[in-house]
Amino acid sequence: MKLYHYCLYSLAALCCSSALAVQVTGNVDVQSLDLGNSLTYTLTADANLNDDALDIRPLFKDFIIGNLQITHPSTTNTSWAIPLQPVSAGEITIPALKIADNESQPIEITVNDANSNQIATTDQSSQEQTEALQPVHLLESQISAESAYKDELLTYTVTMAKRADPENRPPVIPQTEGLKIIPVGDPVEDKEIFADHYQETLAYNYIVIPEKTGALTLPGATLASDNKQISDEHIIEIKSVPSSFHGTEKEWLPSAGITIEDRWEPQTSYTKTGQPLTRTITLTGINNVSEQLPDIPTPAIADVKVYRDSEKNEQQYQNGMLISKKTIKQVFVPEKNITFVIPEIRLNWWNTISDRPQIASLDERKFMASIIATNTKPVASSAATIKTSSNVEMWRSLLPKILFIAGGIIALLTPILAILWYYRKALRMRYERYQLWKTLKRCCLTNDPLLAYQALLVWASQRCAQPFTCLEQLPFYTQVKAELDELQMACFSVVTKEWNGRKLLRRLAHISIVKPKPTPKSPTDKFDKFIC
Incomplete structure (x- = not known):
């Protein structure tokens, strides 16, 4: 039941x-x-x-x-x-x-x-039927500029409808003489209006570096699954090295920004004979590949042994820019009691944003080496024996205390190190932001408007996590409009005008940067983007 x-x-x-x-x-x-x-x-x-x-x-x-x-x-x-x-x-x-x-x-x-069941009566009707069978449009391409200098980096983007290739294979980019084409980053997936319809797309990014001058043609990309689908071709005018460039043609380096910095260990101008001094040089280029960054020669100094410890190359594509870094370590070991000088480093490069020559440099640095004095006075063997035994007894009594203190220090440091490790990315971003702010501050204090213009855009792009190409795009433009207008006049005005960077620096120190948030759409507008 x-x-x-x-x-x-x-x-x-x-x-x-x-x-x-x-x-x-x-x-x-x-x-x-x-x-x-x-x-x-x-x-x-x-x-x-x-x-x-x-x-x-x-x-x-x-x-x-x-x-x-x-x-x-x-x-x-x-x-x-x-x-x-x-x-x-x-x-x-x-x-x-x-x-x-x-x-x-x-x-x-x-x-x-x-x-398939119709018989073509004329060549024109056959052509119309063939065109009707093909998709309207599945592929398009875009180049960042139609004119550039030799060795200047260009960005080439190929966008395709995701349904064009079920296997999601990348498009086929034909090799072109005089153009070096390098894929960068992962394909970007999106849903957008493409070929007059709302559909899923894949965008592939490439770096194009022209290796010779003249008019170069970049043929259209094709689909891996259908070579009849082809994007538009691009004709690029490649300019030669300008006569106003300070360096030789072998030193030609076009870039959106070149910085060079060094760090010494130990951080002192006094050293001891035989003690190594380590110099870490970091060379950074914006919109450059690692191979374009020049080598830093190892200097030859009398009575100082100099050798290169290591070299490291890195590059990262972010916010539409390719950032490359070259890190070089040099070791200096003085062999005598002398005063020696590390010579300065000067790199000539061409600013593609302001279209003018510039120099990145490190100043020379002086060091003094001294010999360590040794005590050669004889000591009685009995006194040495007594001192050794007393030292042993002292260390025996101190060893438990030392171990206890060391254990306490490790227990205190472990959670601190864990917190630092957890927030390492945020700390690194803050450090990079601080370095960019130092560069902007230095440019403003030296009253160099073009360097300040470039440094301001790079700092704001990193600060707001989005690329900016002009001052009007900055989220705090209205707050410092007068100072930014003066900066633009100083950079691009025909009449040479003295510019005071301290005024802009003081205003930037008190601005509040608020990232714009996209306005959410109401549920009734969710499918308004669809088009018949």
Whole structure:
């Protein structure tokens, strides 16, 4: 009897749960259509749901989606009308779509290749039928500039519809004589209006470096799955080394920014004979590959042994810029009691932003080496024995205390080190931001408007985590408009005007940077981006 009641209760609970679940029905206005035509897929739920309750992402693979219409016929129903255009012929399944806690049933449709059963009567009609079979547009490309100097880095972006290649293979970039093409970073996925339809895209980024002057043609990229799909070609005018460049043609280095810094260990101008001095030189280039950064020669100094300890190259693509670093370690070991000088370092480079020559340098530095005096006075053996035994007794009594203190120090340092390790990225970003601020401050204090202009854009880009190419894009532009206008006048005005960087520096020290937040759209506007 108990088993009977238990079965009745289970059956009643099952019926109630099935009754509470949202019921979804789907239908299409046509079961068979020709390739290139559209159908309307209608889904109806017996509940008043939000407009975003339907997930249409499974449709992106086989269909181009038009402008979705959402209606609420009654307080207990929600309906979605979705225009669909198949991208290929054959038997195609409209997949199950999830709505709330239920999903629709798959629907089979037939897509006919209308052009396969027709006989071409003229060459013109055959060409029209062939064009009708091809997708309208699946690939496009963009170059950062149509004119550049020899060895100047350009950014080349190829965007393709994700459905163009089911295996997500990268586009084919033809090799061009005189142009060095290097892929950088991972492809960027997005959902955007592409080829007049809302669809998923993949953007591939490349670095293009011209290796000779003249007019160079960059052919269009093609799809790995269809070499008939080709993007536009680009003609780039490559300029030679300008006569106003200070260095030789072998030293030619175009860049958006070159900085050189060094660090000494130990940080003192006095050393001992035979004690090594380690110098770490860091050379940073913006929009340069590591191979373009010049080598720093090892100086030859009399009575000082000099050798190179190590060299490290790094590069990172971020915010549309390629940042390369070369780190060199040099070791100086004085062999006599002398005073010696480390010579200065000067690097000539061409600023591609201000279009003028500049010099990155490290000043010379002087050091004094001295000999360590040794005590050669004889000591009685008995006194030495007594002193040794007393030292042993002292260390025996101190050893437990030392171990206890060392254990306490380790216990205190462990959580501090763990916290520093956890926040290492934030600390590194703060350090980089501080270094960029020091560079901007130095440029302002020396009243160099062009260097300050460049340093301000680089600092603001790192501070706000987005690239800026002009002062008007800065989020704090309105707060320091007068000072920034003076900076632009000093940089780009025909009339030479003296510029005071301290005024801008004082204003920048008191600004408040607020990152703009995107305004969220209301649920009713979620599918307004779809286009038939």
